[in-house]
Amino acid sequence: MVRDDDPIADLIGRVAAADRAAFRALYHAASAKLFGTCLRILKDRGEAEDAVQEVFTRVWLNARRYDAAKARGMTWLIAIARNHAIDRLRARPATSAADDTAADFPDRSPGPEAQVLARSEARRIADCFDTLDPARAGAIRGAYLGGLSYEDLSRRHDVPLNTMRSWLRRGLMKLKECLEA
């Protein structure tokens, strides 16, 4: 894939060479998005701050593993942030049922990134989401953005956990088939 305009990827490449100025520039370019990501999943500012600190530590230590041919820079950063935030969330001691507090952290309407993101790619994924039945597309989207577990989802939709799991798996598979068609 051609990455002719990915300043974040360039910065990660410089961070891989232990360039502290590039690290700082990367922080200024990406920290709001990554904080928003961690906050949406963890729903706790203090914990989201700790998560972002850990995420940037990993970025500094692992920047050499980033391959610009495999993912856009921001995609790679958000994957690190989501993985860490979700791991934190799952490691929390079991508490009362997760509230649906998504309203506190509203979705953002498509912004500049969607425009910068290679348009054909984004368009195709959006089109494929549209081929899923709306409930399944909504569940995938909610799970992805909010870090919901199968347990959360089965409670929310009031279906057995394994039913929810195979239902979502089928949605993911359809999505993949559509993208590869």
Next chain:
Amino acid sequence: MSEPGDHMPDREALAAEYVLGTLPHAERLRAEALIAEDAGFRTLVEDWQNRLAALNDGYAEVPPPPELLGRIEGRLFPEPERPRSRGWLWGALAGFAAVVLVTLFVSSILPPSGPPTITATLTGEGQPLMIAATYDPAMSELTVERTAGPAAEAGKDYELWIIPAGQAAISLGVVGEGEAVVPLADLPAGSTLAITLEAAGGSPTGVAQGPLLVAAVIGDG
């Protein structure tokens, strides 16, 4: 009834669910172990990250608190604990320490009654310059002399510094041709003697400005 997802291979499903984020903790840890050791599985995960990346636009940008960058940098790049007022020479020495040879000799050429003379050789890695230093506590005099390497280039001088342990560098003047004798009340163990290249006549500010060339740390007698 059969839908396509029924036939999704387990590895593929695990990769997709890992990226989606719905797995319980134990299964996430299993997936992360696979990512670390199995390149094929890692590729499946990367493919799913790219497939679902379009959803990332749903994450709002929320500025983190201003002090967070400082916390992160403080953790990644801890500064040695020393006041900045000690000047850059300490910073230079921190990087230099690994190549500074501790070259202390306590000679017994003086009569046994007096305190021992301290001699040291100031050297630097890849640096032809060598400066011999001798401190005579009885006379409170430090004598230094260039014993190897070129004289300072035109318009420059070698400047001698003493850096008592944990303190700011103090200029002891420039080192020209022949022996230079400077009064010095004490040369305690842990002090560093250093030579920098400065403008002719020495640094006008009293703080080292040129490159650190050679140094020696005074050891315990």
